[in-house]
Amino acid sequence: MCIPVAPSPVQIIISIAAKTLSLYREGRLIKSYPVAIGKPTTPTPLGTFTIINKQVNPGGPFGTRWMGLSEPHYGIHGTNNPASIGTAASNGCIRMYNDDVNELFNQVPVGTVVTIY
Known part of the structure; x- marks a missing residue:
């Protein structure tokens, strides 16, 4: 499945199948994180x-x-159980390593579009 990346300032795309969160800026991939x-x-x-x-x-x-x-x-958050990253373990939220969520948090403003597929 191909998800269009908008040329918006910042966008997050989360792949359930790959268990990844990808951060885009102006349509360009900045970084992907395991979730x-x-x-x-x-x-x-x-x-x-x-x-x-x-x-x-x-x-x-x-x-x-x-x-x-x-x-x-629902939200994107850190975890006190880092062993859960890369698995299907949450109550529906997207979990990230604390260092990763700290980095992401500083790059995305309120209003950022998040596409989950």
């Missing part, structure tokens, strides 16, 4: 969303950063 996705009983939602809020040190199992999506109760 954990939702487990079969709580799958990650598919579609196009936006980042609606960001939080540093959200507490609980969310690692060091939280980026909430326009799909209620």
Whole structure:
């Protein structure tokens, strides 16, 4: 499946099959990161969303950063269980290594388009 990359300033594309999050700037790939996705009983939602809020040190199992999506109760966040990265382990959110989510957090503003396929 080919997902069009918009020439917007910043865009995130998440591949459920590859378990990767790719960051694009002005249509050009900047970096790809390994992620954990939702487990079969709580799958990650598919579609196009936006980042609606960001939080540093959200507490609980969310690692060091939280980026909430326009799909209620879902987001991109760090993890206190790094062994889960690369697996289908979450309750539907996208989990990242804390160092990776810290790096991403600093590059994406509220309003960033996130496509999950």
